[in-house]
Amino acid sequence: MxxxxxxxxxxxxxxxxxxxxxxxxxxxxxxxxxxxxxxxxxxxxxxxxxxxxxxxxxxxxxxxxxxxxxxxxxxxxxxxxxxxxxxxxxxxxxxxxxxxxxxxxxxxxxxxxxxxxxxxxxxxxxxxxxxxxxxxxxxxxxxxxxxxxxxxxTGVPGDVGGYTKERIIRAPADGPFEPVAQIGQQVQLGDVVAKVNGIPVTAQLTGIVRGMLPAGIPVTTGMKSGDIDPRCEVRHCFTVSxxxxxxxxxxxxxxxxxxxxxxxxxx
Missing domain, CATH: 3.40.50 (Rossmann fold)
Structure with missing residues (x-):
């Protein structure tokens, strides 16, 4: 089949x-x-x-x-x-x-x-x-x-580890995406995790970067560009959810x- x-x-x-x-x-x-x-x-x-x-x-x-x-x-x-x-x-x-x-x-x-x-x-x-x-x-x-x-x-991401919309990294402007943090990296609340046209995107929680667009991908304002997992399990980044x-x-x-x-x- x-x-x-x-x-x-x-x-x-x-x-x-x-x-x-x-x-x-x-x-x-x-x-x-x-x-x-x-x-x-x-x-x-x-x-x-x-x-x-x-x-x-x-x-x-x-x-x-x-x-x-x-x-x-x-x-x-x-x-x-x-x-x-x-x-x-x-x-x-x-x-x-x-x-x-x-x-x-x-x-x-x-x-x-x-x-x-x-x-x-x-x-x-x-x-x-x-x-x-x-x-x-x-x-x-x-x-x-x-x-x-x-x-x-609903437009609201699912709850993971007690967080919903805070998990999502969104583009702050139109332009080429520039990741700063890498998939599998632990970040703290407030850390700069990416930039678009020099405008920084900061982490809204402490956790592991589970997803991130590659460098150079054109994005639009508000577009989902990454994901932070509050459970802080690195293996979650490399295995099916x-x-x-x-x-x-x-x-x-x-x-x-x-x-x-x-x-x-x-x-």
Whole structure:
């Protein structure tokens, strides 16, 4: 079974890892210049580095169908700069997972594949996909929704270690991003962690820098550019998050649930 995961950020990567380890072949797509802040655990980093290994699984940048097939044959995950997911029409995908997390549907339809799943708000199960996976932290995180939609976006980051919006590093202006702190570095409340056009961004709490955009990425005022984790566990910076694992489990449940109903394999 071949699965297309649209998006290759940290939550999409956590999903892809679970599917890969469950024995499925996975292809991923993203934009040419991704802006995932948790880039140490995001296969989208392939767009910059060519190849990325997360928790022992390697993803590699592919230019086209032929390269994607070669990477699959090598036992790795191909990632294409293909924001419109044209590769969907070139390979026989049984499952499409919209993991772009744009908070709205950017073009996914229920007839894109025999099984179509979507992460988070912006989708309705039974209308534009077969199932929706809840992405909001809380009791229902990772739940497979068979009717209706995920909880609407509140604009407030989830609570981690007692902090919400304070965790997020946001650009203070338009311009090229300049990180000062590095992923895995401990910072104190008030430390300068980044700059944009010489304007400093300071940490709003004490913790470990868990995510940070690479240098030179163009940002806009208020854009999410980094993440500070108050739990101060360095390994959290280099391993898939609890949230990503929960969401990946929901996707796997959805594939098995709908696959059995469609008789894609024997009971």
């Amino acid at each position: 071949l699965i297309l995961v649209k998006g290759a950020g940290d939550l999409a990567t956590g999903t892809a890892l679970q599917l890969y380890r469950a024995g499925f072949s996975v292809v991923m797509t993203d934009i040419a210049q991704p802006t995932a802040v948790r880039r140490t655990v995001a296969f989208s980093q392939c767009m910059y580095d060519g190849a990325v290994t997360v928790e022992g699984v390697t993803a590699r940048k592919a230019a086209d169908k032929a390269q994607a097939e070669a990477i699959l044959a090598a036992g790795e995950i191909p990632v294409l700069a293909d924001p419109e997911a044209h590769i969907r029409n070139e390979l026989p995908f049984t499952v499409v997972v919209d993991a772009i997390l744009a908070k709205r549907n950017l073009g996914t339809a229920m007839d894109d594949a025999p099984i179509v799943l979507a992460l988070g708000p912006g989708f309705t199960a039974g209308v534009d996909c077969h199932g929706v996976i809840e992405t909001k932290r809380g009791h229902d995180l990772g739940r497979l929704i068979l009717e209706g939609s995920a909880i609407p976006n 609890d949230k990503a694992r929960a969401i990946g489990g929901g996707v796997l449940e959805g594939i098995l649930y709908f696959g059995r109903r469609l008789r894609l394999w024997n009971d």
